[in-house]
Amino acid sequence: NRDYYRELAQWIRDTTFLRPVGIAVTNSSTTCADNVIVTIGCATGALTMFDEPSFPDKPNKILIRTAFNSSKARECSIAVKKLVGAYEIQARIGTVQPGTTVWSTNVFYVGSRTDAAVEALATISANNLQVPKTATLAFKIRTRSETVEPNDILLADEQ
Numbered sequence: 001n002r003d004y005y006r007e008l009a010q011w012i013r014d015t016t017f018l019r020p021v022g023i024a025v026t027n028s029s030t031t032c033a034d035n036v037i038v039t040i041g042c043a044t045g046a047l048t049m050f051d052e053p054s055f056p057d058k059p060n061k062i063l064i065r066t067a068f069n070s071s072k073a074r075e076c077s078i079a080v081k082k083l084v085g086a087y088e089i090q091a092r093i094g095t096v097q098p099g100t101t102v103w104s105t106n107v108f109y110v111g112s113r114t115d116a117a118v119e120a121l122a123t124i125s126a127n128n129l130q131v132p133k134t135a136t137l138a139f140k141i142r143t144r145s146e147t148v149e150p151n152d153i154l155l156a157d158e159q
Helices: 002-017 150-158
Strands: 019-021 024-026 033-041 045-053 078-083 088-098 101-103 108-112 116-125 135-140
Touching: 002 150, 024 033, 024 088, 045 078, 045 088, 088 101, 108 135
Parallel strands: none
Antiparallel strands: 019 108, 024 101, 033 088, 033 116, 045 108, 078 088, 116 135
16 A cells, blocks of 8 residues: 555544543432433534544555454444534443443544534433433533654554
8 A cells, every 4th residue: 555654644633633432321210221322412513523433444554455344343332423513422321220330332532623612412311211311511622733743653653
């Protein structure tokens, strides 16, 4: 792949500003929560989001691509959909026993190339929850600029 280092530089540019985020649900009740699903919606704004299967692959020195990537083929508990002007993140948490916290088995990635203040609406539903619980989430993204030199790309190649 004669374009490998160019592709690697582009991959570094396109992914280093993203951070993994997991989702956890705590059941503070005395009843088991069955088939818990968390849905989070927020405006796209300056945000970029990916779920694990959609996260860009690191380039390969060899041009031959495999048709099946087993690490991305496994079932994911978090899916990110890009809608018109918004993202929707859905996490399937499953059963949450009373007094316990269950984390998603996967993460999603979020980032912004500029500082951003984000508000999102989270909805938690379960088979035995009569009315879904909602909450407003707020978070800030602070960015910093870094210069990447050719040697940095060579170091990334070794990882």
